[in-house]
Amino acid sequence: MSGKRYVARSTAIAARALGDEMMVMAAADSALFTLNGVAKVIWEAADGATPLEEIVRLQVCAQYEVAEEEALKDAEELVEGLAAHGLLLVSDQPIVRGGSGQGGA
Amino acid sequence: MSSLVAEMGVKALRLGVPLAVQLDLTYRCNERCIHCYLDHDDHGEMTTAEITGLLDQMAEAGVFYLTLSGGEILMRRDFFPILEHARARTFCVKLKSNAVMIRQQEAERIRALGVEQVQISLYSHRPEVHDDITKLPGSLERTLAGVRRLKAAGLRVIFADVLMRQNFQDYAGVKALAAEVGAEFTLDPTITPMMDGDRSILNLNVDPAALRQVFRNESLVGNVEEFCAPPTGADEETLNSLPCSAGHTACYVSPYGEVYPCVQFPLPCGNVRRQRFLDIWRDSPQLREVRSITLRDMPSCSKCAHGGSCTRCPGLAYLEGDMRGPSYQDCEKSYARTGIPSENLKAQQATAPPPRLVQIQGLRPATSPPAPAPAARQ
Numbered sequence: 001m002s003g004k005r006y007v008a009r010s011t012a013i014a015a016r017a018l019g020d021e022m023m024v025m026a027a028a029d030s031a032l033f034t035l036n037g038v039a040k041v042i043w044e045a046a047d048g049a050t051p052l053e054e055i056v057r058l059q060v061c062a063q064y065e066v067a068e069e070e071a072l073k074d075a076e077e078l079v080e081g082l083a084a085h086g087l088l089l090v091s092d093q094p095i096v097r098g099g100s101g102q103g104g105a
Numbered sequence: 106m107s108s109l110v111a112e113m114g115v116k117a118l119r120l121g122v123p124l125a126v127q128l129d130l131t132y133r134c135n136e137r138c139i140h141c142y143l144d145h146d147d148h149g150e151m152t153t154a155e156i157t158g159l160l161d162q163m164a165e166a167g168v169f170y171l172t173l174s175g176g177e178i179l180m181r182r183d184f185f186p187i188l189e190h191a192r193a194r195t196f197c198v199k200l201k202s203n204a205v206m207i208r209q210q211e212a213e214r215i216r217a218l219g220v221e222q223v224q225i226s227l228y229s230h231r232p233e234v235h236d237d238i239t240k241l242p243g244s245l246e247r248t249l250a251g252v253r254r255l256k257a258a259g260l261r262v263i264f265a266d267v268l269m270r271q272n273f274q275d276y277a278g279v280k281a282l283a284a285e286v287g288a289e290f291t292l293d294p295t296i297t298p299m300m301d302g303d304r305s306i307l308n309l310n311v312d313p314a315a316l317r318q319v320f321r322n323e324s325l326v327g328n329v330e331e332f333c334a335p336p337t338g339a340d341e342e343t344l345n346s347l348p349c350s351a352g353h354t355a356c357y358v359s360p361y362g363e364v365y366p367c368v369q370f371p372l373p374c375g376n377v378r379r380q381r382f383l384d385i386w387r388d389s390p391q392l393r394e395v396r397s398i399t400l401r402d403m404p405s406c407s408k409c410a411h412g413g414s415c416t417r418c419p420g421l422a423y424l425e426g427d428m429r430g431p432s433y434q435d436c437e438k439s440y441a442r443t444g445i446p447s448e449n450l451k452a453q454q455a456t457a458p459p460p461r462l463v464q465i466q467g468l469r470p471a472t473s474p475p476a477p478a479p480a481a482r483q
Contacts, residue, residue, distance in 0.1 A: 014169065014195050014198070017167070018124075019116060019120050027219035027220075030221055030222070031483055032109050032110060033482060
């Protein structure tokens with residue numbers, strides 16, 4: 001992959017941490033997902049302003065013993081999966097949102 | 106219930122997290138349903154600031170499923186600011202309403218705010234029956250207009266039909282109406298006592314013969330043979346199980362800030378106007394007592410053949426005078442289902458006629474342990 005990717009939590013979701021996991025429900029179809037610890041770190045850091053590479057390097061690799069290249073590959077797969085269900089927004093530009101959304105974790 | 110939802114329930118139970126809360130915003134209502142258990146006067150509802158502050162506390166405590174109910178939720182002028190705040194705190198929000206006040210503007214706003222589902226009270230497909238129950242002329246027509254607006258906006262709508270003598274013949278019509286408008290359908294054969302303990306409305310309950318008929322309707326219960334199978338008693342695991350989610354992973358908060366284990370379990374556990382929600386949830390002596398009760402602790406039910414399959418409601422048992430005791434209406438249901446009397450019924454038959462009581466559909470926490478989670482699971 002070339003270029004930076006920015007990720008932001010969708011506002012059309014419900015989400016809550018439950019222990020070391022994160023419950024996320026898509027508003028569109030009420031599909032429920034759980035994110036494990038690593039995915040939860042990425043989810044919470046998905047502010048639309050921080051590139052995914054930076055999230056992986058500064059958050060994931062700092063908290064887990066994992067090679068950056070491997071962690072980034074897994075993170076990209078995760079992000080694509082969550083984006084396919086409308087839980088995350090992905091862009092090659094920073095994602096800026098105005099007003100009072102329903103996002104956040 | 107999906108396995109993932111069940112797993113989350115098990116985990117919440119282990120962690121002591123209040124996964125689901127029903128918050129009644131008001132007891133005021135534009136209908137006067139003959140079976141309603143509420144006092145509709147305003148005795149000092151929480152203010153907007155109190156409610157939004159409570160929502161912040163609930164989010165912090167880990168509440169995920171938030172049901173906003175009443176009374177009629179749209180009787181509160183600040184309903185949408187409250188809903189906006191709830192969604193900004195990323196609750197999975199469910200609404201209960203009669204839809205009478207839902208115009209296109211309200212429907213679209215509810216949809217835009219990402220509400221998961223709207224449950225609508227609907228008692229008959231015939232105006233003369235529905236309106237006679239709600240005591241609001243024209244209410245069926247207005248409710249259906251609201252429902253159609255919610256559906257047009259793209260919302261998931263569920264009809265909640267309460268079975269009573271007045272509408273017993275109509276549940277098939279309501280179900281057909283639900284299919285026609287694209288709504289789901291639930292039927293609750295339960296009239297609950299008033300929250301102050303008044304049982305006079307219980308005479309609206311359908312008779313046992315009608316209940317037997319409902320329990321043998323395949324379109325309602327699925328596999329009739331399985332649903333009505335004779336009870337097998339309670340094994341060791343069942344004896345150690347919890348009655349339902351009330352007070353364990355769920356609770357109820359009234360418009361006045363009072364916390365109860367469940368909307369149908371009026372045991373006061375504390376008030377959020379005087380204590381933090383999480384302090385009540387963790388430390389209330391009443392909730393601790395509720396949590397301490399397993400089937401083994403129930404003298405009658407633990408010895409009953411229906412112990413392993415009964416839908417006993419601890420709240421109704423509490424209203425009968427003993428939260429460790431049986432709930433007579435559930436004994437009646439078990440009897441209507443299987444034709445086999447409960448221990449309580451046998452004892453009652455030897456004495457005076459018992460009060461007629463009813464129950465809620467309990468959410469029995471799943472007992473299987475959560476599986477290790479991969480990165481993201483659905």
